[in-house]
Amino acid sequence: MYILSIDQSTSGTKAIIFDEKGTLIHRVTEYHKQYYPKPGWVEHDAEEILQRTSDAIRRVLEESGISEEEIHAVAITNQRETTVLWDRSGKPVYRAIVWQCQRGKSICDDIKKRGMEGFIKEKTGLLVDPYFSASKIKWILDNVEGVRNKAEKGDILFGTIDTWLVWNLTKGSVHATDYSNASRTMLLNIRNLKWDEEILDIFSIPPSILPELKPSNYIFGYTDLNGILKKEVPIAAVMGDSSAALFGHGCFRKGDIKATYGTGTSIMMNTGNELIISSDKIVTSVGWGIDEEVTYVLEGNIHCTGDIIKWLIENLQIIKDPKEAEILASSINDNEGVYFVPAFVGLGAPYWDNEARALITGMSRGSGKVHVVRAALESIAYQVKDLFDVIVKEIDIEPDGIRVDGGATENRFLMQFQADILGISVFVSEIEEISARGVALLASWKMGFLEGLNDIENLIRFRKIYKPSMPENLKNEYYSGWKRAVQRALMRF
Numbered sequence: 001m002y003i004l005s006i007d008q009s010t011s012g013t014k015a016i017i018f019d020e021k022g023t024l025i026h027r028v029t030e031y032h033k034q035y036y037p038k039p040g041w042v043e044h045d046a047e048e049i050l051q052r053t054s055d056a057i058r059r060v061l062e063e064s065g066i067s068e069e070e071i072h073a074v075a076i077t078n079q080r081e082t083t084v085l086w087d088r089s090g091k092p093v094y095r096a097i098v099w100q101c102q103r104g105k106s107i108c109d110d111i112k113k114r115g116m117e118g119f120i121k122e123k124t125g126l127l128v129d130p131y132f133s134a135s136k137i138k139w140i141l142d143n144v145e146g147v148r149n150k151a152e153k154g155d156i157l158f159g160t161i162d163t164w165l166v167w168n169l170t171k172g173s174v175h176a177t178d179y180s181n182a183s184r185t186m187l188l189n190i191r192n193l194k195w196d197e198e199i200l201d202i203f204s205i206p207p208s209i210l211p212e213l214k215p216s217n218y219i220f221g222y223t224d225l226n227g228i229l230k231k232e233v234p235i236a237a238v239m240g241d242s243s244a245a246l247f248g249h250g251c252f253r254k255g256d257i258k259a260t261y262g263t264g265t266s267i268m269m270n271t272g273n274e275l276i277i278s279s280d281k282i283v284t285s286v287g288w289g290i291d292e293e294v295t296y297v298l299e300g301n302i303h304c305t306g307d308i309i310k311w312l313i314e315n316l317q318i319i320k321d322p323k324e325a326e327i328l329a330s331s332i333n334d335n336e337g338v339y340f341v342p343a344f345v346g347l348g349a350p351y352w353d354n355e356a357r358a359l360i361t362g363m364s365r366g367s368g369k370v371h372v373v374r375a376a377l378e379s380i381a382y383q384v385k386d387l388f389d390v391i392v393k394e395i396d397i398e399p400d401g402i403r404v405d406g407g408a409t410e411n412r413f414l415m416q417f418q419a420d421i422l423g424i425s426v427f428v429s430e431i432e433e434i435s436a437r438g439v440a441l442l443a444s445w446k447m448g449f450l451e452g453l454n455d456i457e458n459l460i461r462f463r464k465i466y467k468p469s470m471p472e473n474l475k476n477e478y479y480s481g482w483k484r485a486v487q488r489a490l491m492r493f
Contacts, residue, residue: 001019001020001070001072001447001449002017002018002019002020002025002066002070002071002072003017003018003019003020003071003072003073003074003075003236003440003443003444003447004016004017004057004060004071004073004074004075004225005017005018005074005075005076005077005433005436005437005439005440005443006053006056006057006074006075006076006077006078006165006436007077007078007241007433007435007436008049008053008076008077008078008079008161008162008165009078009079009241009262009263010079010082010098010099010100010262010263011031011032011034011263012029012030012031012032012052013029013030013032013049013052013053013056014027014028014029014030014056014433014436015027015028015030015053015056015057015059015060016060016433016436016437016440017060017061017064017066017071018436018437018440018441018444020072020444020447020449020450021444021449021450021459022437022440022441022444022456022459024431024433024437025064025066026060026063026064026066027060027433027436028056028059028060028063029056030052030053030055030056030059031052032044032045032048032049032052033045033048034098035095038103040101040102040103040105040345040354041101041102041103042097042098042100042101042345043095043096043097043098043101044082044095044096044098045095045096046084046086046092046095046096046161046164047092049096049161049164050164050165050168053165054225054226054228057225057228058228061228068228068229068230068231069230069231071229071233072233072447073233073234073235073236073237073443073444073446073447074169074223074225074233074234074235074236074443075235075236075237075238075436075439075440075442075443076162076165076166076235076237076238076239076439077162077238077239077240077241077244077435077436077438077439078160078161078162078165078181078238078240078241079098079099079160079161079241080099080160080161080180080181080184080240080241080242081099081131081132081133081136081160081184081185082096082097082098082099082133082160082161083096083097083133083136083137083140083158083160084096084158084159084160084161084163084164085137085140085141085144085147085151085156085157085158085209086156086157086159086164086167087150087155087156087157088155088156088157088172090167090168090172093140093144093147093150093156094140094144094147096161096164097136097139097140099131100131100263100264100303100345101130101136102130102345102346102354103130103135103136103139104130104134104135104136104138104139105130105135105354107130107135107138107139107203108128108129108130108135111128111202111203112128116128116202120186120199120202121277121283122277123189123190123191123196123198123199124183124186124187124188124189124190124196124199125183125190125275125277125283125284125285126183126184126186126283126284126285127281127283127352128186129352129354130354131301131348132184132185132186133158133160133184133185133186133187134185134186134187134199134203134205135186135203137158137185137203137205137209138203138204138205141204141205142204151206151208151209152206154206154208156206156209157175157209157211158205158209158210158211159175159177159211160177160181160184160185160240162177162178162181162238162240163175163176163177163181163211166220166221166235166238168226169221169223169225169226169235170220170221170222170223170235171226173221174220174221175211175212176211176212176213176214176218176220176221177211177212177213177214177238178213178214178215178216178218178238178239178240178288178289179193179213179214179215179216179286179288179289179294180216180239180240180243180244180285180286180287180288180289181238181239181240182195182211182213182286183285183286184240184285186199187199187200187203187205187210188213188286190275190284190285190286190296191275193213193286193289193294194213195207195210195213214238214289215288215289215290215291215292216237216238216239216243216288216289216290216439216442217236217237217288217289217290217291217442217443217445217446218237218238218446219234219235219236219446220234220235220236220238221234221235222234222235223235234447236442236443236446236447237439237440237442237443237446238439239288239435239438239439239442241260241262241266241435242260242266242268242299242301242435243268243285243286243287243288243297243438244434244435244436244438244439244442245258245260245266245268245405245434245435245438246258246268246270246287246297246438247287247288247438247439247441247442248405248429248434248435248436248437248438248439248441249403249405249429249434249438249460250403250456250457250459250460251268251270251403252270252453252456252457253270253272254270254271254272254274254395254397255269255270255271255395255397255399256269256270256399256403257269257270257388257391257392257399257402257403258402258403258404258405259384259388259402259403259404259405259406260404260405260406260434260435261305261306261380261404261405261406261407261408261409262305262306262406262407263304263305263306263307263310264301264302264303264304264305264306264307264348265301265302265305265306265380265383265384265406266299266300266301266302267299267300267301267302267349267384267387267388267391268285268287268297268298268299269297269298269299269391269392269395269399270287270295270297271284271295271296271297271298271395272295272296273293273294273295273296274296275296276296276298276394276395278298278390278394280350280390280393280394281349281350281351281352281390282298282299282300282349282350282387282390282391282394283298283299283300283301283349284296284297284298284299285297285299288442290442298391298394298395299349299391300348300349300350300387300390300391301348301349302348302349302383302384302387303343303344303345303346303347303348304342304343304344304345305342305380305383305408306380306406306407306408307342307344308340308342308376308379308380309322309325309376309377309408311342311344312325312372312373312376316372318369318372318373319369319373322407322410322411323410324373325373325376325377325411326377326411326412326413326414328369328370328373328374329370329373329374329377329378329413329414330412330413331370332370332371332374335371335374335375335378335478335481336362336364336366336367336371337362337364337481338360338361338362338363338367338371338372338374338375339360339361339362339375339378339379339481339482339484339485340358340359340360340372340375340376340378340379340485341356341358341359341360341361341379341485341486341488341489342358342376342379343356343357343358343359343489344357344358347486347489347490349386349387349390350386350387350390351386351486351490353490356489356490357489358489359485359488359489360372360375361485361488362481362485377411377413377414377417378417378478378482379482380408380414380418381414381417381418381421381422382421382478382479382482384418384421384422385421385422385479386486388402388422399424400424400425401424401425401426401427401465402422402424402425402426402427403427403429403462404418404426404427404428404429405428405429405431405432405434405435406432406434407432409428409429409432410432415428415464415466416466416469418466419466419467419468419469420468420469420470420475421470421475421478421479422468423468423472423475424468425465425466425467425468426465426466427462427465428462428463428464428465428466429462429463430461430462430463431463441456441459
C-alpha cells in the first residue's frame with residue numbers, strides 16, 4: 001500500500017511515493033520557471049505548475065515500478081502564501097503571485113496607517129505584510145481588468161497552491177483548503193477558524209472567492225490524477241509545507257521546534273492548543289487541524305537562505321554547485337570579520353523590514369571569494385538564531401535541540417556552525433523530503449494504515465546529530481558582528 005505525495009514548492013514540484021510507514025520509495029522533481037517582472041516582484045505560471053505536477057506523477061510511477069493499483073491515497077503539501085485567482089472555466093486570471101513578492105507593500109502600508117495592524121494580528125496571528133496572501137488578492141482584484149467585477153458576480157475563485165491543485169485534480173468539484181494554509185492568508189480568524197468578514201471588508205475581498213475550510217486530515221475529494229490512474233483515490237491530507245515538516249519531524253509536543261531550509265527558511269515551534277499572540281515580530285499560525293483539534297504554532301520566516309547559494313552560483317558565478325560552498329567555507333578558520341546580510345527582498349522575521357537591502361561588510365584587501373561564501377553560509381545560521389531566540393522567549397520551555405530538514409542540511413559546515421551559534425544540538429532528518437513525508441504520514445493515519453501520533457513518532461529517525469563545540473566567547477563575538485551588519489542593512493541612506 002502506497003501514498004503518493006505531491007510537494008509543490010517555490011522552485012518545482014516533487015512527486016514522491018511512500019509506503020504506509022513513511023518509507024520513501026521513489027521521487028522525481030519537475031522544475032518550473034520563475035518570473036521577476038519588476039524589482040521585488042515574483043511570479044509563477046499556475047498552469048505550468050499544474051502541468052509539471054502531472055509530469056512528475058507520471059514519471060514517479062514509471063520510474064518506481066509501482067503499479068497504479070497500489071496507490072491508495074494522495075497527499076498534498078505546498079508553498080503556502082502564493083496566490084492564484086482563476087475563473088470557473090479553470091483559467092488563471094493572472095500569474096500566481098509568489099510568497100516572496102513585495103508588490104502588496106503599498107496596500108499593507110495604507111492599512112498600517114489606518115491603525116489596523118494590531119486588530120488584524122489579534123484575529124489572524126499575522127503581521128500586516130505583503131508576504132501573506134491578502135494584499136496579493138487585493139492587488140489582482142484592483143489591477144487586472146475585469147477581475148473584480150467577475151469576483152463580485154461569483155465567477156472568480158481564490159486559492160493558495162494546494163487549493164489550485166485540489167480543484168484541478170478533482171476536475172473542479174472541490175474548492176477547499178486546510179487550516180494550516182488558510183492561516184497564512186491573513187484572512188482567517190484563527191480563534192474561531194472562520195474567514196473573517198471584517199478583514200475581508202478591510203481588503204475589499206468578496207467572500208464568494210474563498211475556499212471551504214477543512215481539517216488537514218480530511219478527505220478533500222477523489223481523483224484519478226487527471227486520467228493517470230484508472231480508478232479514483234482519496235486526497236486524504238493537505239498541509240502547508242512548514243506545518244508538514246513539523247509534523248514529519250514528530251514535533252507533536254508543546255515546545256518542539258524545527259527549521260526547514262529551503263529557498264527561505266521557516267522556524268516553527270509547536271505551542272499545542274495554546275494560542276500565543278507574540279508582542280514581537282513573529283507570527284502565530286495553525287500548525288494543523290486533526291479532526292476537531294487544532295495545534296497552534298509560533299513561526300518566523302526568513303526570506304532568503306537557500307536562495308543565497310543559488311545567487312552565488314547563478315549571479316556572482318563564484319561557485320559551481322552547493323557542495324563547493326562547503327569546501328570553500330571550511331578552508332578558512334575564521335570569517336575575518338566578513339558578514340553577508342542577504343536582504344535581496346528585504347528582511348523577514350524578526351525584522352520585517354521590506355526596505356532593507358543586501359550587503360557584504362567587513363571586507364579588507366585580503367578578502368576573497370572564500371570569505372564571501374563563508375559569510376553567505378554563516379548568514380543562514382545567524383538568521384535562524386535571530387528567530388529562535390525570539391520564539392523561545394515566548395514560551396516557558398527551553399529546547400535542548402532543534403530538528404532540521406531541507407537541502408542545506410547536506411552542508412556539514414553550516415550544520416555544525418548552526419549548532420555552535422544556537423548552543424544546542426541540531427538533529428538532521430534521515431530524509432530530505434520531510435514535508436512530503438509528514439503529509440504522507442498524516443494521510444496514512446487517515447486511511448487507517450497507522451494508529452496515531454505515537455505510532456508515527458516511533459518511525460522518526462535522524463541521519464546525523466551535530467552538537468555545539470564553539471567556545472562561548474567566540475560564539476558571542478561572531479553573533480555580535482552579525483547584529484552590527486544587520487543594523488547597517490537596516491539603515492536609510
